[in-house]
Amino acid sequence: MFDGYTSSELMSIFAMQGFAGLSLFSVFVLMAMGLAIIFGQMGVINMAHGEFMILGAYTTYLTSGFFQSYLPSLFGGYFFVAMILAFLICAALGALVEWLMIRRLYHRPLDTLLATWGLSLIMQQAYRSIFGAREVGVELPEWMMGAFQVTDLVELPINGLFVMIIALSIAVGVYLLMYRSGYGKKVRAVVQNRPMAEAVGINSAGIDRATFALGCGIAGIAGAAFTMIGSTGPSSGQAYIVDTFLVVVFGGAQSLIGTIVSAFGISQAQSTMEFFLSGSMAKVLTLLVVVGILMLRPEGLMALKVRR
């Protein structure tokens, strides 16, 4: 398939393809990070994760509308406000959900799956009733559109770069929070040994609520970021759910580093195969490889050794 191209053309295509893989990687990291915290640290399967992301996307949509009508001069910066709002709203809803529902189900992880699935149905229909069944278009500020010209042939999409930066900052942020802060220490203590953690005076219920809210808030940021590359509609969230869970499980549920490694592996595999095969087959092959590896290594790529 490469006949008739000069080597410089090929180089640029490969550079752009590498970039495509990287931006898919950052998308996966964004999707999976919130879930990895909730699932990995708490063992809760949040099937409504996609719907929390869409909540973030709708928040962005509303913010953009607000800025357009009331603060048109600041429109260029609305996205940052939207991301903060998305985080806060999703985190608040997450805390509420944890308080109403999840905290009663910690000893039955498979049941959280059913309950949050029910939650996702309700959230979807709520979006449909509030925002209408049609997709909404989120208008982006001018500076976020278009591409960054590196050479004659290599063009890097600006919003792709932006998603990458967000993903990176969130990953770093989560790392600092989990491994360099008092809160993170407590979370890890609770994960490793709940009764012991409680015995030394850690408020494990509070930690659970904060962690769930944090995970949902990150989902909200991810949703806000995805308005740049995907659609915002009542059922858009469902498209992400299988990929997201696979990334987290493949990485090894309790390891955040594992999540990042697996997001990298899956995204590179998928984008490379998409380039050489047809889109549908690439997807099937990627999923098959992941499932295959999981059969050989059920604990995921990076398993955290936990005494249970």
Place this chain on the structure above:
Amino acid sequence: MGTTEITASGRSIGKGLGFRKSLMTLAASVMLATSAQAAGPSTAEVNTTGLAVTDDTVTVGILHSITGTMAISEIGSVQAEKLAIEQINASGGVLGREIKYVQEDGASDWPTFAEKSRKLLRQDDVAAIFGAWTSASRKAILPVIEQYNGMLYYPTFYEGLEQSPNVIYTGQEATQQILAGIDWAVKEKGAKSFYLLGSDYIWPRTSNKIARKHIDKLGLKVVGEEYYPLGHTQFNSVINKIKLKKPDVIFASVVGGSNVAFYKQMKAAGVDFTEEKPLLLTISVTEDEIRGIGGENVEGIYASMKYFQSLDNPNNQEFVAAFKETYGDDMVIGDVTQAAYLGPWLWKAAVEKAGSFDIDKIREVFAGIEFKKAPEGYVRIHENHHLWSKTRIGRAQTDGQYQVVYETEELMEPDPFPEGYQ
């Protein structure tokens, strides 16, 4: 007759003077065409097969997804069908009977469509069903409709390869849309090479086969053909492939949420459609889809369809005004929405020509039924149950509307079984 009309319009809508006025003019003009049928004949005479027809009402079914993933697309059709029914009622109904409808939700699930269509035909005995959107839902209800001898008015442009005695296809079949589009791109834009891209299901695949065959016949080249699963949101790899192959035309039949992702990512990758290098010709992006994608992301793409909201003719202006009056000023109307609007009107015309609600009698008179007030201009039913219609090429603008740049001179003949695809 006159009294019926006024009460009907007052009862069923009455959303302000302007709307009623436009309805009245529409009603009046329709009445001119069909006034001979206006007096209401006895029920026993017009309904010999036990349909839900009384002396002053007739019941029809509306069957679309209003929940689930397809609700995005199907809501417009529901609105258009209800509008048409209201307008018909305002103009005196069908054979002097007011139309009532039973609405069912297909829930984006094909078996549910089958179940609900069976319910409409068995339990509600509806005289017609306006509904289905995806090919899969049509395929699911087709056996039911044929078994109980119902009549479905199907609004979507679709892949063809079907001609049921129990379906009227008010959208275009694939050849009508595709051949005109490709011919236009070749003649007007000098296109030599094509890249075919679609979502992975039957309509894009069949459409691309028809396109490929036609391109081959013209002696031109297809440089790539690619399908992505429904709901796929990452198109960077295919965008790179397109950049590598440098086709003159990208022929796109991506649907649903994938559309949004695809156009946003194309735009982000530095592809400016207004430069037409490459030119993008789509058969799947109507004004409805643009709302979700954002006009700024699709500026400059071309679409090949039979209807655009911006069509400049009196029928369409009335239709658009009535639609906005009923559903709000921010509504947009796409190709399928307009085709859905045709359904009730064509049914009415057929019933009145046959002088009966009986499906078998209607079927005999279908061929040649015209609708002169169609927003798209003029349509006529072909004996293969599809519509003769013009195909137009529109160019998308930032405001989310298409500007019509070309239209076929003649009505295109529907050909659901093109040579070599039977």
Place this chain on the structure above:
Amino acid sequence: MKTPSKTPSIVNWFTSREGLYYLALAALLVVILPLALDPFRLNMVGKYLTYAFVAIGLVMCWGKAGILSLGQGVFFGLGGYCMAMFLKLEASTPEATAIQSTPGIPDFMDWNQLTELPWFWEPFHSFSFTLLAVIGVPMLLAFVIGFAMFTRRVGGVYFAIITQAIAAILTILIIGQQGYTGGVNGITDLQTLMGWDIRTDAARTTLYFVCVAMLFLCLFVARFVQNRKLGRILVAMNAQENRVRFSGYDVAAFKIFVFCLAAAFAGIGGALFTLIVGFMSPSFIGIVASIEMVIFCALGGRLSILGAVYGALLVNAAKSGFSESFPELWPFAMGALFIGVVLAFPNGLAGLYQSYVMPLEERLFKRKPKAEAQPVSEPEPTPEARKPAVEAKEAREYDPMIEHYSPEKS
């Protein structure tokens, strides 16, 4: 597949309390519903019952053994596709498809320019092969998945997510390979079974009774498994997997067995679905359908095989009823149902029955010990009373387990 009739007298069993529950269900399905409903509604009940097969399988595999599969739709779909392939071939005679460029192959293959029948379609000309495949294909896949997973001790949440991924893979494959599978449209327009028109009302009613009969067969198989030592090991495995393993049992083998059993049930349900509804589509294989099937089982009571039947019936009836009257509200109701069942009634209807109705019954039985010998004198089952549960004797035996029930302890 034998009914558990090793007890000295089968009559005794039928007049026992558990037998009465089965009789009540039989009366409901065989007598009451067919008399009360018109053929159209009865056909819908038949459709709901096909989901009950999956729910019974899930009770065995999730409720008893603690293996939650989110991919039961895969097996349901495979069984359904096997049957649909047979019916489609029968419908695609060269005469019926004379307008195609290759007569004698299914219409969708012709649209996709296939000129001959793919090899894996060939055996489906034979009805006996089809019947074997309906059970065999899902079981084979379940065995492969189960073998790979359970011998490596994959369980719990991981297993659930992997089965979900398998559902996703299969859906994409079926939709992508539409020349061979009919794609997203599925296999439609099925008309006759061995020359018998399955679309008439009479045929549909007959199929309904076939479905009920098969359902009871599956119920008895499930009951047989659950009441033998095998069933106890499954429950024990769920509670304390390691202890069972250290006692010398091959845990993986038991898990594979019960997973295959559930797959077989689902396959039968799928095949009956194809017959009753008249087509098969990939939407049953997807994730949404598979998770909905879990809720049937959860609502009925995850430990009760009879509860699963009622769960499937009730959820689907509610769904149809709701979506007919409030199409835009039913997702709310459905979501609330999921949450409510999980939060408030973790043991579903069967659990409610056990804690509220059974004590009443207990008193009734004590006062009139002879009453149970005669099913006629059984108090007319009110809707609430029809909801079944495991037999009292059994319940006493299992109670300690249920109290300490925790699927994820291992």
